[in-house]
Amino acid sequence: MIFDLEKYIRPDLLGMKPYSSARDEFEGQASIYLDANENPFNNGVNRYPDPMQKKLKERIGQLRGVNSNQVFLGNGSDECIDLLFRLLCRPNLDRAATISPSYGMYAVSAKINQVDLSEILLNEDFSMDVDRILKESLGCKLLFLCSPNNPTGHTFPKKQLLRIVEEFKGVVLIDEAYIDFSEESSMINELVKYKNLAVSQTFSKAYGMAGIRLGLLFGSQDLIAWVNKIKPPYNVNQLTQDFAYDKLGETERVKTEIESIKTEREWIVKELMKLQQIQRVYQSDSNFILVKVINANKMYNYLINNDIVVRNRSNQPLCLNTLRLTIGTPIENKKLIEKMSEFVL
DSSP, rough: OOOOOGGSSGGTTTTOOOOOHHHHHSSSSSOOOOSSSSOOSSSSSOOOOOOOOOHHHHHHHHHHHGGGEEEEEEEEEHHHHHHHHHHHOOOTTOOOEEEEEOOTHHHHHHHTTOEEEEEEEEOSSOOOHHHHHHHHTTOOOOEESSOTTTTTTOOOHHHHHHHHHHSSEEEEEEOOGGGGSSSSGGGGGTTTOOTTTEEEEEETTTTSSSSGOOEEEOOHHHHHHHHHHOOOOOOOOOHHHHHHHHHTTOHHHHHHHHHHHHHHHHHHHHHHHOOTTEEEEEESSSSEEEESSOHHHHHHHHHHHOOOOOOTTTTTTTOOOOEEEEEOOOHHHHHHHHHHHHHOO
């Protein structure tokens, strides 16, 4: 697919010279470093981290089957979202789009960056109307599609996603924060074919590293190079880089935990289907389940009073009286079902 990325970059950024840090200008090894105005006394973190996270990107590239120059690392996926807005959309001039209901940070980041965001409503069953999405996103430079979607939990058919990527005149970001829990393959496999495609992932969910705040953005070499130009110089700290590098070697642990979460997810679905308090259990390909209840506000408060915190999603489009339940440990899940079964209006 022919895609001229520079047509979509903000014109005022095209001639920009990126900031060059001391660690960008010298990449070798030395015994004395007097170039970065650091504290010289070694305490393990007195030196600035690698600004381009080369060692970690190499490992992630091997893990995901892409070149390291196709990987951008951010301070959480939210930084990746924000940087795409900054790169492509001129404040108060350009437009972006997403589906609704979906991840709330798309709208927040659009507002902060003064970008008009079209939120295109899904069908009542949370499926996509591809024709409507393409029509209502016409003229937008950036389109966000979360799959598996949050808060609905389901994966969109790959055929639909590919059609949108093929026909949308701009950059499409597929947010795959929950892809490790889905049977569908990642859209990373399509990066070679579609130069307007970007894919974001995270280590916060399946890999159990929410506390280190490490987001991943995959795309063409050109797109990633542009994002690197506008990022803060040391956006991923050394503690995060080292921790992630070590934990990425624990592949068997991750596989075991993913399978455990999926098994527990299926058990919870079966148990929820038995409860009179539950009106509908939506299909989930993620590590959470969206359920429709008779009175979400009352059940939410009841669960809090029983020391269980879930997410009330009733304020989202098409989500009236819904609760989002994250899959916990077997003991936690058993207690959740027990208390939900005891709830009375």
